[in-house]
Amino acid sequence: MRKPRGLTTANFNLPSSVFAQYKQIRFFSQPLRKDILRGCISVFAGLLIWEILARLLLENELLIPPPSSVLKSFWRLAVSGQLNKHFAATLLEFTYGFATATIVGIVVGYLMGMHRWFDEVMDPWIATLYSIPIITVVPLIIIWFGIGMVSKVIVVFKITAVAIILNTAAGIKNLDPIWLELAKSLRLSRWETTYKIRFPGALPYIITGMRLGVGRALLGVIVAELMAANAGLGYLLRDSSETWDSPKLFVTVTLLAVIGLVSFNLIKRLEQKIAPWRQGAEWTLE
Amino acid sequence: MHRGAKARNGHWNNSPRIFEMNEQRRTLNANLIKIGSIAAGLLLWHSLAVYAINDPSLLVSPIVVARAAYEMLFVTGELYPHLWASSWIFFYGFALSIVAGVPLGFLMALSSRLRDYVNPWMATLYTTPRIAFAPVLLLWFGIGGGSKVAIVFLGCVFPILINSYYGMRVVNREYVELARSFRLSSRALLVKILLPASVPFILAGIRLAIGRGLTGVAIAEWFGATEGLGYLVFFAGQTLNVPILFVGVAAFAVLGILGFELVRRFEIYLTPWRRQAQGG
Numbered sequence: 001m002r003k004p005r006g007l008t009t010a011n012f013n014l015p016s017s018v019f020a021q022y023k024q025i026r027f028f029s030q031p032l033r034k035d036i037l038r039g040c041i042s043v044f045a046g047l048l049i050w051e052i053l054a055r056l057l058l059e060n061e062l063l064i065p066p067p068s069s070v071l072k073s074f075w076r077l078a079v080s081g082q083l084n085k086h087f088a089a090t091l092l093e094f095t096y097g098f099a100t101a102t103i104v105g106i107v108v109g110y111l112m113g114m115h116r117w118f119d120e121v122m123d124p125w126i127a128t129l130y131s132i133p134i135i136t137v138v139p140l141i142i143i144w145f146g147i148g149m150v151s152k153v154i155v156v157f158k159i160t161a162v163a164i165i166l167n168t169a170a171g172i173k174n175l176d177p178i179w180l181e182l183a184k185s186l187r188l189s190r191w192e193t194t195y196k197i198r199f200p201g202a203l204p205y206i207i208t209g210m211r212l213g214v215g216r217a218l219l220g221v222i223v224a225e226l227m228a229a230n231a232g233l234g235y236l237l238r239d240s241s242e243t244w245d246s247p248k249l250f251v252t253v254t255l256l257a258v259i260g261l262v263s264f265n266l267i268k269r270l271e272q273k274i275a276p277w278r279q280g281a282e283w284t285l286e
Numbered sequence: 287m288h289r290g291a292k293a294r295n296g297h298w299n300n301s302p303r304i305f306e307m308n309e310q311r312r313t314l315n316a317n318l319i320k321i322g323s324i325a326a327g328l329l330l331w332h333s334l335a336v337y338a339i340n341d342p343s344l345l346v347s348p349i350v351v352a353r354a355a356y357e358m359l360f361v362t363g364e365l366y367p368h369l370w371a372s373s374w375i376f377f378y379g380f381a382l383s384i385v386a387g388v389p390l391g392f393l394m395a396l397s398s399r400l401r402d403y404v405n406p407w408m409a410t411l412y413t414t415p416r417i418a419f420a421p422v423l424l425l426w427f428g429i430g431g432g433s434k435v436a437i438v439f440l441g442c443v444f445p446i447l448i449n450s451y452y453g454m455r456v457v458n459r460e461y462v463e464l465a466r467s468f469r470l471s472s473r474a475l476l477v478k479i480l481l482p483a484s485v486p487f488i489l490a491g492i493r494l495a496i497g498r499g500l501t502g503v504a505i506a507e508w509f510g511a512t513e514g515l516g517y518l519v520f521f522a523g524q525t526l527n528v529p530i531l532f533v534g535v536a537a538f539a540v541l542g543i544l545g546f547e548l549v550r551r552f553e554i555y556l557t558p559w560r561r562q563a564q565g566g
Contacts, residue, residue: 039403043407063426116316121322122323125323131543132535134501135504139519143343143344215413219415249422261409
């Protein structure tokens with residue numbers, strides 16, 4: 001069909017500022033540089049105001065340490081190797097839990113998506129696990145697995161596995177039946193259908209599950225370390241808040257913020273690459 | 287494909303009534319399997335607790351947990367003060383995050399300048415594990431109600447804010463064009479088109495926020511509280527009182543499911559034009 005020419009609503013110049021955004025949504029014509037520039041200005045201005053206010057208004061650093069002393073504290077911790085140790089501990093716990101949860105989650109989710117009876121057997125338990133706030137089961141897990149590394153790995157595992165199971169099952173169930181018919185007409189074996197059709201089809205969902213898992217698992221591992229541990233960023237957080245060492249506390253908080261930002265953006269990139277059509281409406285801003 | 291019933295004479299009966307019966311039988315089967323699964327799981331748990339582990343400081347039978355719950359609810363009634371304290375913290379934090387999050391989300395959707403300036407701070411606050419802020423907030427607001435409400439607020443506000451932002455930005459273009467062709471003023475456009483169209487998004491955000499808010503309550507009450515469900519759970523964990531620990535965890539789960547269901551009902555009532563709720 002030919003598109004109508006001339007003055008249509010599509011290229012009509014919308015006057016009010018309320019409308020300006022709709023053009024942006026259509027063409028993404030907003031220059032990228034401007035918003036990055038504004039973001040940088042905002043961050044620098046914020047830090048500067050923070051520094052000045054903290055120096056002018058507060059004589060001790062307990063409540064809000066200025067960014068300069070936070071930076072100094074960061075340097076001290078980094079040089080002494082303390083930061084490295086705690087960071088490595090948290091990262092290791094996170095990686096172990098996340099890796100096992102990904103494998104188990106994909107297998108269980110696949111079975112739930114394939115077999116209706118298995119889905120119905122697992123459903124009440126997964127739903128229960130999903131609706132319990134993780135924080136509340138952490139004491140129980142510490143009672144069972146001790147204050148060492150295992151309890152943190154279990155916490156990460158539980159959080160991530162539930163998210164991945166639910167999403168993998170949804171991905172397998174929502175597979176376009178045309179693909180399955182294609183597999184049938186190509187006489188693909190069961191195994192080939194699984195890893196050539198079903199798994200790639202469910203991959204975007206799996207990535208979404210992983211993304212949802214990352215944030216919550218990070219929270220879970222920090223909580224578990226905060227409650228009972230002898231290493232890790234959560235332990236550092238607790239240590240610095242109990243010794244009233246505010247600059248150290250802010251170093252830890254900033255570090256956690258950076259980890260959160262980086263992991264979130266990494267997995268978002270991955271998701272956009274694997275599943276560009278899924279623009280998550282509920283989690284991301286731009 | 288035949289999805290109806292095959293009659294004795296070899297013909298397929300595809301009447302709607304047959305579909306309905308099949309559907310009924312299927313849901314009945316599904317429910318039976320679910321009930322069986324729950325029963326089997328509880329039985330496994332019971333036998334594990336009684337015969338395999340047999341240590342009340344590690345795991346207790348679901349019967350003991352149920353008895354503890356019954357006592358705390360109906361005999362001693364000691365669950366109610368905790369429930370009450372947690373509800374107030376949750377309510378204040380939640381209400382505050384709706385009051386702050388929705389307008390800020392709208393403003394950010396309407397002004398790209400504001401969005402650019404606020405965005406880096408928001409993204410940082412949103413992606414940082416919330417527990418990291420708990421000691422800082424405690425330092426600023428003390429161990430009273432203020433810091434607890436602030437922690438819940440910090441957990442709830444971002445899903446609500448981001449969803450209001452998206453709700454405002456993703457309004458169907460045709461509606462806006464319709465409004466323009468009726469020469470609506472920008473105020474009428476806001477009230478009649480943009481606000482109603484973003485309601486489902488806001489509600490989806492509120493639904494997401496419930497879970498995060500409950501987690502926030504648990505975090506908040508762990509730091510220097512003397513009552514509340516979170517306090518109950520952590521105190522029970524430290525004194526190895528497993529039955530009460532389980533009761534506390536179950537109370538959180540029930541509250542989460544209840545809140546989720548409530549918002550879903552509310553959503554159906556408030557946005558009757560879209561019966562199909564979108565997945566959160």
